[in-house]
Amino acid sequence: MAEMRTPLxxxxxxxxxxxxxxxxxxxxLLTLVLMPxxxxxxxxxxxxxxxxxVITLMGKILCYAIVAVAMDLVWGYTGILSLGHGVxxxxxxxxxxxYLMRQIGRDGVYxxxxxxxxxxxxxxxxxxxxxxxxxxxxxxxxxxxxxxxxAYLFGYFAFRSRIxxxxxxxxxxxxxxxxxxLFFRNETGFGxxxxxxxxxxxxxxxxxxxxxxxxxxxxxVLMLMLTLLLxxxxxxxxxxxxxxxxxxxxxxxxxxxxxxxxxxxxIWTLSALLCAIAGALYVPQVGIINPSEMSPANSIExxxxxxxxxxGTLIGPxxxxxxxxxxxxxxxxxxxxYWLFFLGALFVIVTLWLPDxxxxxxxxxxxxxx
Amino acid sequence: MNPPPNxxxxxxGASALGHTRQAGVDLTHGVIVYLEDVVVSFDGFKALNGxxxxxxxGELRCVIGPNGAGKTTMMDVITGKTRPDSGSxxxxxxxxxxxxxxxxxxxxxxxxKFQKPTVFEQLTVFxxxxxxxxxxxxxxxxxFARLDGAARRKIAETLDLIRLAPMADRTAGQLSHGQxxxxxxxxxxxQEPKLxxxxxxxxxMTDEETERTAELFKSLxxxxxxxxxEHDMAFVRELGxxxxxxxxxxxxxxxxxxxxxxxxxxxxxYLGR
Numbered sequence: 306m307a308e309m310r311t312p313l314x315x316x317x318x319x320x321x322x323x324x325x326x327x328x329x330x331x332x333x334l335l336t337l338v339l340m341p342x343x344x345x346x347x348x349x350x351x352x353x354x355x356x357x358x359v360i361t362l363m364g365k366i367l368c369y370a371i372v373a374v375a376m377d378l379v380w381g382y383t384g385i386l387s388l389g390h391g392v393x394x395x396x397x398x399x400x401x402x403x404y405l406m407r408q409i410g411r412d413g414v415y416x417x418x419x420x421x422x423x424x425x426x427x428x429x430x431x432x433x434x435x436x437x438x439x440x441x442x443x444x445x446x447x448x449x450x451x452x453x454x455x456a457y458l459f460g461y462f463a464f465r466s467r468i469x470x471x472x473x474x475x476x477x478x479x480x481x482x483x484x485x486x487l488f489f490r491n492e493t494g495f496g497x498x499x500x501x502x503x504x505x506x507x508x509x510x511x512x513x514x515x516x517x518x519x520x521x522x523x524x525x526v527l528m529l530m531l532t533l534l535l536x537x538x539x540x541x542x543x544x545x546x547x548x549x550x551x552x553x554x555x556x557x558x559x560x561x562x563x564x565x566x567x568x569x570x571x572i573w574t575l576s577a578l579l580c581a582i583a584g585a586l587y588v589p590q591v592g593i594i595n596p597s598e599m600s601p602a603n604s605i606e607x608x609x610x611x612x613x614x615x616x617g618t619l620i621g622p623x624x625x626x627x628x629x630x631x632x633x634x635x636x637x638x639x640x641x642x643y644w645l646f647f648l649g650a651l652f653v654i655v656t657l658w659l660p661d662x663x664x665x666x667x668x669x670x671x672x673x674x675x
Numbered sequence: 676m677n678p679p680p681n682x683x684x685x686x687x688g689a690s691a692l693g694h695t696r697q698a699g700v701d702l703t704h705g706v707i708v709y710l711e712d713v714v715v716s717f718d719g720f721k722a723l724n725g726x727x728x729x730x731x732x733g734e735l736r737c738v739i740g741p742n743g744a745g746k747t748t749m750m751d752v753i754t755g756k757t758r759p760d761s762g763s764x765x766x767x768x769x770x771x772x773x774x775x776x777x778x779x780x781x782x783x784x785x786x787x788k789f790q791k792p793t794v795f796e797q798l799t800v801f802x803x804x805x806x807x808x809x810x811x812x813x814x815x816x817x818x819f820a821r822l823d824g825a826a827r828r829k830i831a832e833t834l835d836l837i838r839l840a841p842m843a844d845r846t847a848g849q850l851s852h853g854q855x856x857x858x859x860x861x862x863x864x865x866q867e868p869k870l871x872x873x874x875x876x877x878x879x880m881t882d883e884e885t886e887r888t889a890e891l892f893k894s895l896x897x898x899x900x901x902x903x904x905e906h907d908m909a910f911v912r913e914l915g916x917x918x919x920x921x922x923x924x925x926x927x928x929x930x931x932x933x934x935x936x937x938x939x940x941x942x943x944x945y946l947g948r
Contacts, residue, residue: 561806
């Protein structure tokens with residue numbers, strides 16, 4: 306058992322081959338040093354200036370990339386297609402959004418201690434579940450517990466009843482729809498269809514200040530890198546191999562003496578937790594969260610990111626998230642009417658000709674040449 | 676490359692019969708499985724209709740019977756995949772299999788090979804065996820599991836035995852049908868079960884592979900108990916154990932191969948009445 310005593314640093318280093326660390330270092334240099342410096346120090350008219358638009362867009366996509374990796378852990382590696390991951394993302398966003406709403410203080414339209422939408426509804430005091438949301442740490446606690454708790458409960462009953470395959474996917478769609486309808490209601494206490502917006506501050510800092518933006522952007526980068534490292538550790542461990550075994554032949558896994566229930570439930574809950582953190586990073590950067598984040602189509606789009614990039618690889622979902630969302634921000638400006646057609650076509654193409662996504666395609670090309 | 680004589684390799688050290696994790700099975704009466712009046716029905720069709728049979732410790736038992744006789748359903752009941760409507764099913768003296776989950780039954784020491792070879796196609800041959808190893812199968816342990824020398828040795832020995840050592844790093848999906856059968860048998864062996872249930876283990880194997888399989892099974896008997904469901908009569912004869920003939924969900928005849936083959940009822944069942 307000498308291997309057990311390998312120093313922690315070595316074990317972390319051993320998680321990836323050298324090329325992986327090199328790529329990650331390069332990515333960190335680009336996003337944590339170069340982009341912030343070019344954004345903060347150069348004047349806007351300078352050709353190398355990185356605009357606020359770019360920082361915000363990239364920050365948003367970084368959050369999506371975290372979701373894509375989280376999604377891939379359950380879909381690509383464990384074979385559970387969730388079409389409801391938007392819920393966990395949005396719940397994380399809402400949990401942190403409550404804190405941002407409280408940070409507005411009396412600077413809202415009605416200059417009240419209550420968030421504007423509550424004044425508008427003529428509520429006199431905060432609902433009980435808003436208690437403590439003026440505390441950053443409590444909001445953080447909610448982000449880390451509520452979405453994961455919902456996922457745990459949902460997964461507990463679904464996996465215990467051995468709901469699999471397309472039935473599971475359909476139920477997750479129903480779940481996200483149900484949550485969306487719930488959050489659309491004013492009585493739910495989360496701002497109805499307008500959701501939360503008009504944020505002013507975060508930890509007392511101006512939320513629109515370039516420094517704040519860059520900090521949130523950098524945190525998103527760090528979170529994505531952390532997610533990738535964690536995912537890499539998991540999928541290369543025996544735990545990860547059991548997950549893949551469940552994907553390939555669940556009954557064989559059971560007859561080997563593993564209980565797939567615990568494996569599925571743990572990766573499912575972890576995946577939801579990662580989505581929630583991504584949601585909490587997303588909301589202060591885009592400045593709004595509303596129930597449309599929970600629409601069934603949103604969750605399907607998340608699956609498309611993973612499919613386009615390549616299921617069952619870790620870099621694939623990141624590439625997919627960037628590619629699909631960059632083209633989305635281009636298309637919705639250039640040809641706003643055609644975005645959904647483009648997305649649909651993309652999905653058909655990937656399903657028919659690229660079952661392993663772009664990463665699978667590049668592997669095939671390399672093998673063909675070599 | 677030949678199977679070790681008398682399957683001694685499987686009995687080395689504390690493995691096989693004396694294994695601590697299987698200490699829960701009480702085999703004091705010399706019987707490993709008791710099936711008593713088991714009934715299983717699917718939509719009114721009785722797949723098992725009052726099936727009663729006992730498997731002795733260390734026995735090599737063959738189960739034959741026409742299609743729909745209930746052979747696979749019997750295995751499903753023993754491994755917890757199907758719950759009987761009535762009747763009892765015990766592992767040793769004390770373990771009630773009708774109340775245990777598939778995973779618990781596997782941990783208690785019952786290994787199963789499916790009719791269609793079922794391996795993890797995307798994982799390598801080595802990894803397939805690694806997952807099957809008789810270790811702690813809980814999430815917490817899997818997260819930090821490392822293969823120690825003994826485990827590696829065990830996998831290497833099994834790879835030799837099932838003749839897949841040169842393929843260790845290939846994905847299991849690349850194997851031929853017969854090789855997948857062998858890999859699955861290998862997975863069963865590293866699991867160190869007390870009882871092996873083998874559903875048509877030589878289907879799709881070449882004659883040479885079939886012969887080697889028979890040799891291997893015979894070497895395992897004694898250390899393990901084996902129940903083999905098979906259509907290949909030559910293979911069943913080669914194994915030479917007691918034969919149970921199932922028909923319409925219950926036992927028709929039990930005895931050695933020669934007496935079973937000459938039994939009028941068996942001939943009727945197989946040739947039509």
